[in-house]
Amino acid sequence: MTYNTGFLLERRTIRKYTREPVGDELLNDLFKEGCRSSTTGNMQVYSIIVTRDDDMKRKLSPLHFNQKMVTEAPVLLTFCADFNRFSRWCLLNNAVPGYDNFLSFMTAAIDALLVAQTVCIAAEARGLGICYLGTTTYTADKIIEVLKLPRGVMPVTAVTLGWPAEIPDQPDRLPAEAMVHKEVYTDYPDKEIERFYSGKERREDSRQFIRENNKSTLAQVFTDVRYKKEDNIYFSKILLKVLEDQGFMNH
Ligand SMILES: Cc1cc2nc3c(=O)[nH]c(=O)nc-3n(C[C@H](O)[C@H](O)[C@H](O)COP(=O)(O)O)c2cc1C
Numbered sequence: 001m002t003y004n005t006g007f008l009l010e011r012r013t014i015r016k017y018t019r020e021p022v023g024d025e026l027l028n029d030l031f032k033e034g035c036r037s038s039t040t041g042n043m044q045v046y047s048i049i050v051t052r053d054d055d056m057k058r059k060l061s062p063l064h065f066n067q068k069m070v071t072e073a074p075v076l077l078t079f080c081a082d083f084n085r086f087s088r089w090c091l092l093n094n095a096v097p098g099y100d101n102f103l104s105f106m107t108a109a110i111d112a113l114l115v116a117q118t119v120c121i122a123a124e125a126r127g128l129g130i131c132y133l134g135t136t137t138y139t140a141d142k143i144i145e146v147l148k149l150p151r152g153v154m155p156v157t158a159v160t161l162g163w164p165a166e167i168p169d170q171p172d173r174l175p176a177e178a179m180v181h182k183e184v185y186t187d188y189p190d191k192e193i194e195r196f197y198s199g200k201e202r203r204e205d206s207r208q209f210i211r212e213n214n215k216s217t218l219a220q221v222f223t224d225v226r227y228k229k230e231d232n233i234y235f236s237k238i239l240l241k242v243l244e245d246q247g248f249m250n251h
Contacts, residue, residue, distance in 0.1 A: 007125055012170045014129020015069050017162030022074045022128065034119035039111045045086050045104075046112035048119075049147050049155075051076040059146045063139040064158070069131050073160035078136065078143065079116040081108030083248075084152030099152070105248035109156045116157055129164035132157055138235045140242045151247045172200050 031048065039045070051057055052075055061070045070076055083104055087097035098104075120130045136143060136158045143155045178196040188196075197218075200206055206218050213225045223229070243249055 004125075008121070010170075011124050012168055013131045014162075014164045014166065014168070015067075015131050015160075016164070016166040017069070017073045017129065017160070018165045020074075020163045022161060022163070026126070027075065030119050030122045033122040034115045037111075037114040037118040039114065040107045043086050044111065045081065045083050045099075045108040046115050047080045047082040047085070047153060048115070049078040049080065049149075051078065056146070060143065063142045063146065064133050064135040065138075067133065067135065069160040070133070073131075073162040075161040076158060077116075077119065077161060078147060078155050078158040079112045080149060081105055081112045081154045081156050082152065083108050084150050087152060100247045101250045102243070102248055105154065105243060109154070112156045116159060120159060123161055127163070128161060131160045133160065137239060141238060141245075144242065144246070149246075151245075154243065154246050154248065169205075172203060174200070 027050065034048075035044065051060060054071070057071045057076060060076065061067075064070045083097070083099040087099055090097040099108075116132075120132075123130055134157070136155050140155050143149075143158075144153075147155070149155065174196050201218050209221050210216070210218055213221050215221050215224060240249075
């Protein structure tokens with residue numbers, strides 16, 4: 001039997017798109033396939049906001065730190081954890097929803113990420129390109145305003161989508177053995193960690209990264225430049241407040 005999964009090993013994130021539109025019919029096919037993803041209790045506690053309008057993209061652009069893909073891609077999709085719709089259905093049916101808590105946020109966030117990834121795979125299988133936007137959780141408070149998300153709805157990720165105008169080099173990955181444990185978690189001897197990351201460290205693009213950022217190791221580029229502790233704490237505080245405002249903190 002042959003499986004058509006080869007494209008998964010060939011994929012890479014696409015950040016430049018042609019002007020060719022992504023039609024509604026195609027988008028609907030992606031959603032239909034995406035919404036076949038596994039979902040907790042078959043509740044489908046997620047929503048997907050489609051942004052095509054240039055004005056809306058311009059409003060969202062600074063909230064994604066002005067990453068060019070947001071205004072250049074034909075479509076931007078924001079995937080949200082959503083207990084609003086399901087809770088409303090409960091209330092209409094003499095059932096008391098108990099989803100204003102952190103566990104329910106996690107449940108809905110997992111659902112939203114599963115559907116997001118299936119939509120991405122469905123898109124990539126057709127030759128479309130995608131880029132996730134981690135900025136979604138950094139500025140969730142403002143994205144909520146722009147997209148008019150009610151209480152019970154929380155953006156968890158966004159994806160730009162379009163026909164590729166570039167074929168960038170494929171980034172590296174750690175060998176699978178670095179992530180896979182048999183039966184129980186086996187903690188790593190230092191030597192193993194060094195071995196797993198050595199390929200990444202040896203790459204010319206990594207060395208260039210280190211030089212450009214005036215650092216002496218690749219790990220420092222992550223800890224001191226890209227994902228700094230003070231930024232993580234700052235954005236965590238905002239995120240916790242947004243979760244409270246959206247009704248996910250155990251009231
Ligand atoms: C949750 C998440 C958030 C991401 N956020 C961004 C982003 O804000 N900007 C960006 O250019 N790429 C973003 N990416 C893409 C990653 O940088 C990319 O997947 C990674 O470097 C590996 O590259 P590849 O997908 O081409 O294999 C994100 C990916 C994920 C999964």
